[in-house]
Amino acid sequence: MKKRYLKSLGMSGLILLGGVLLPALVFPQAEPLYVTDQMLRDADKDLGNWLLYGRDYASSRFSPLAQINPTNVKNLVLKWVFQFGVLDVQQGQPMVNNGVLYVTSSFGRLFALDGRTGKLLWRYDHPLPEDIVTWAPTGATNRGVAFYHDKVYLATLDAHVVALDARTGKVVWETVVDEYKKAINMNLAPLPVNGKIIVGMAWGDFASRGFLVALDAETGKEVWRTSTIPAPGEPGGETWQDPEQKAWRYGGGATWLTGSYDPELNLLYWGVGNPAPAHDGLVRPGDNLYSDSTLALDPDTGKIQFYFQYTPHDVWDYDSNGPTLLTDVQGRKAWLHGDKNGFFYAIDRTNGKCLYAVPVVRITWAKGLDTNCRPIVNPEKLLSRDRVTTDIAPSRAGGVPWYPMAYSPRTGYVYVPTTEISIDLQARSEAPKPGYPYPGAQVIRTSRPGNGALKALDAQTGQVIWVANQRSPIWSGVLATGSDLVFAGTPEGEFRAYHARTGELLWRFQTGSGIHGGPATFLVDGKQSIAVPSGGGGPSRINAARGGTPWLKDAAPGGALFVFGLHEEESVAH
C-alpha cells in the first residue's frame, strides 16, 4: 500500500495531498482513495482491493489472496451484515478501495462502508423520476461502480452518470446520457479507461437502438458515442435486409454489462444484446449486426475495429452481454465467452477469429458450428407466427447466463455457471413503439424445468474438467482465489465454496435470500475478507412463473451485504 501511495504521489501529488489531509474520523485509514490508470492496469496483482467490476481489466475475477484455503474455509464466518433498506434482486458487485467498500443496491443506491465494521461512511440515493420505465423482475438492479482518480462513478436507472467524491459522496458532476422515457436504463458498473468513463444501456427490448458512450472522467462531457446497430450505408448496415430499411432503428443490441479492456492492444471488448424484436425475425431478415456479438473498439474514439457474432439472426433472445474474459489460449491473445446460446467460445482478441467453441449445455437450436464457429441452425427450431416451436434449448434464460464467470491462472480452468431449461416460443407481429416492450412473441413457456451446474472448463480447449450439479441454475457471479477456492451463490440463498481443482463443495452459508450478485475478496487490516450481496426473487420468480424453476416460485426478494472472514478467537474491541 505504502509503495503504491508513493508511486501515485509522483504522478499527481497535488490531488493526493488533499487526500492526505483528510481527517482520520471519516475513513478507517488515512491513506488516500485516489485511483490511477496504473493501479487499474495492475488490478490483477493488487492484493487488497477490488478496483474494477471484473476485478481486473481482463474480467478474470481471480484474486491471488490465499489466506482462506480449502483446509480452513470451514472456519469462514460472517463478520458483519449491512442491510440496504430495499428488497429486490441484488446483482451488485461490491468494490473495494483501501478498506472502503462501495456497494450498490437495487434502484442504484450507493453505500460507502468501513470494510472492518460495516459502518456507513456515506450513502447516495439517486433521485428517480416517478414515471421511470423498467422491467419489473430485474429492472431496478444495479451492478456496481467505477473508481477513477478521486471519484466514484454510478450509472443510474434514468440513464444518468453521476460522479461522486470518493471520500464524501458529494456529487461532482452528473451527465444525462439519454432519455429515460424511452426506457433507456443504465444499471451496469461503468468502466474507467484512460480518463474516460464508459457506459452502456439496458433494454434493447423496448424498441430502442443500442449504444455505448464514453464520458470525460473529470468533466462528464461526452467524448464519443457508438451505435451497436449500424444505419444503412454504415459497415454492417447491409445485415438489416428489411425492404423498408427501418428495422435497424428499433434493432436492440443493448450493452448492459461492463466490458473488458486490453491495455497493450488498447482495445475495449464489449458484449452486445439480442436484436429486437427478440422473437419475430421476419421483420429483420439478415444477420442483424452487431446484435449477439462482442465488439472490439478503440477506447479513445469508440470506433469498432472488429467483432465476433455468436448468433446471427437470433430469434431466441440469446443476447451476448455476458463477460468477455481476456486470457491467452493456445499461445494467442484471446477472449473467452460463454453465451446464452449454449456454446462456450475462445476468440482471438487481435482479430475476432474463432479459436474454438464447444457446447456446454444441451442445445437444440443449432446442429453444430462451421469452421469459423458460425452456427448451423436447426430449421425445426426457427420461429413462426402461426405455430408454437417447442423444446428450444437453451431457453431465454440462457445456457450460460450473463452472471460473470471466473478464470484461475493457477488451475488454467474457467468456472462457468450454466443453466439447463428448454422453452416453447411463437412469434408475433408487433409495431415498435419506443419505450414500450417489443418482444415479438405470443407464446413464451417452458418445455422442461431447469437445473444448473457450475462447470470447470480447461481454458485452452473448452474441455469440461468437473461439474458441480445444482438443483437450480447458478445465477450469481463467480470468484476464484489463489488458494484454489471457487465461490458462487444459489438462488436458494446459499453462498458456497468449491475446490477449484475438483468441484468438491467445501463450505456453505444460508443468507436467507437468493444470491445474484458478484462475490469480492479483499484485505481488511491485512486479513482476507469476502463480500457478497444477497437478494433474490426476480430471475427466480420469472423463470418459476414460466415453469422453468417451479420450486423457486416463492423466492423472496432481499437486500443485504454479507461480509465473511476467518474465525478468530479474540476479545471484542472496545
Place this chain on the structure above:
Amino acid sequence: MKKRYLKSLGMSGLILLGGVLLPALVFPQAEPLYVTDQMLRDADKDLGNWLLYGRDYASSRFSPLAQINPTNVKNLVLKWVFQFGVLDVQQGQPMVNNGVLYVTSSFGRLFALDGRTGKLLWRYDHPLPEDIVTWAPTGATNRGVAFYHDKVYLATLDAHVVALDARTGKVVWETVVDEYKKAINMNLAPLPVNGKIIVGMAWGDFASRGFLVALDAETGKEVWRTSTIPAPGEPGGETWQDPEQKAWRYGGGATWLTGSYDPELNLLYWGVGNPAPAHDGLVRPGDNLYSDSTLALDPDTGKIQFYFQYTPHDVWDYDSNGPTLLTDVQGRKAWLHGDKNGFFYAIDRTNGKCLYAVPVVRITWAKGLDTNCRPIVNPEKLLSRDRVTTDIAPSRAGGVPWYPMAYSPRTGYVYVPTTEISIDLQARSEAPKPGYPYPGAQVIRTSRPGNGALKALDAQTGQVIWVANQRSPIWSGVLATGSDLVFAGTPEGEFRAYHARTGELLWRFQTGSGIHGGPATFLVDGKQSIAVPSGGGGPSRINAARGGTPWLKDAAPGGALFVFGLHEEESVAH
C-alpha cells in the same frame, strides 16, 4: 425430548398420532409439535424450546442453557440468516418448538423455519385491508405467536386472531376480535392459559377504550372480555371525574404486550397503557383507573382481582405495558416491573401492595414516592394548554421502555434496558374521534437528547449492581442464560453479549439494521443456538425526528432473522 413426547402422548394420544404420521420431509424431526398445559407450566425448565413469549409464564427470559459461556462466546458465529421480505422495525420474539422456529415479521407475516438450516417450512401472510389504520413508525409490528396443543396462534393488525396448524400453517379458525376501522390493532404474542388464548389491543391513543379478550383455544369462540377502563358505577369508575362522565369512553388503557401468569395462584398479570388523551389531563380529572397499572385477573373469567397503578392521572404518556416479571422478593411472591415513568417496582403479586420502588433513570416529573409507592408529583411538571412545560424526564420514550427485561435466578439480578431522554410538552384540547389520533398535545419536542444503558439490579432491593452505558437507548429484548451471559441489541444494529455478573461487553456482531426484537435461545441437534430479529428505523427515527437521538436519524429499516451458534470446525453436510 423423548421423555416429554411419551408424557404428552398419554394426555392426548389421538392427536399426537396424527403428528407422528407426518412425513419426515416436512419437518426436521419426526417428533410432534404438540404443546400441553404442563409443558407451558414447565417452560422454565425446558432446555430445548422457547414456548412462551417471555420464555416462561413468569416472563423471566432466562434459559438454563450454558453451552455458550463467557469464555467461548467469542466463538459465537452466525449459522444462517432468514430475510423476511419486508422492511420495517422488527420487534418479534422468535419462538421454538422441537427444532422449528416460528418467527413473525412486521405486518404479521408468520414463518415456520427449520432451526438447523433456516429452510422455510411454511409461511402465513395474513391478508390486511387496504384501509388499515396504524401508527406508521412502529404500528405494523408483530411480536410473536402462541403455541397450544397442535396449533400456533397469531394476533393480527386488523384485530383478528388466527389459529393455524403448527405442522402445516393451515388456518384452523379465525376470529374477528374488534373493528380494525377503529384503529384497534393487535400486534402482541397471544398468551395461552388453560385452554384459552388471551390477547390485548394496541392504540388506546386513537380514542378507544382498552380491553383484554380470551378466546377458546380450540374453537376461537370468545370466553370473556374485560375493559381496562371502567364505566361509571363499576369499580374504579369513580376515578374518571369529568362532570359529563364521558371521558372513560375514549379513555385509552391499551393492552398491547403479553402478560404473565402464575399457575399456583391462577392469576394473570397484564400491563395497561396510558389514559387518553395522553397529555390533556384536564378532560379526565381523577386517577383514571386502570390506566398505567398492572392488573391481576382471574384467567378463567377475566375478573379483575386487584391492581397496582404506577402513575395515577398520567399526563406524560407513561403507559405501563412493559412486562411484569414474576419472582420472589424478600420472601414474598412478587412481580417486578420497570415503568416508563422511570421507577422500578417490586409488587406483592398476591395483593398488589408495593414492596419497593426505586428510580432507575433521571426523574423530574415526581419528587418521590409515598409509602405505598404512589408518586409525589412535581407540580412544575404538570401540563398546561397555555404554555410549554420543559425538561420532563423521562420522555414519552420511557425511562424503562417496554422492551422486555430478563431475570437470572443464578445471579439474582434483573437486567433492565433504560433510556435517558427528557422532553417538552404542551397540552391541547381535542375532540375524541374513534379511529383518529387523540394525543391532546400541541408541543412534543426533546429537551435533552438521550443515551441509554443496560442496568443490572438486585431483584431483592432494586439496588443497581452494574451499568453498561450505551450511546443509544437499548430498545431490544434482553436474554439471560445459565452460563451468566446477558444478550441485548442496539438501535445501531449490534447484537451484544455481556457478562451477567459484571456487565463486561464480551462479544458483538453487526446485523446491519437496528435490533428491537427479543433474542431467543434453544437447542438444535443438542447444540445451543441464539436467534434474534434485526430491523430498525421506527423508534430510532421517531425519536431522532424529535431530537431525542439525532445520530439515529438515518437508521434504516430491515427485516431478517439472525441465528448464531458456536463455531465448529466441521465439513459441510452434503
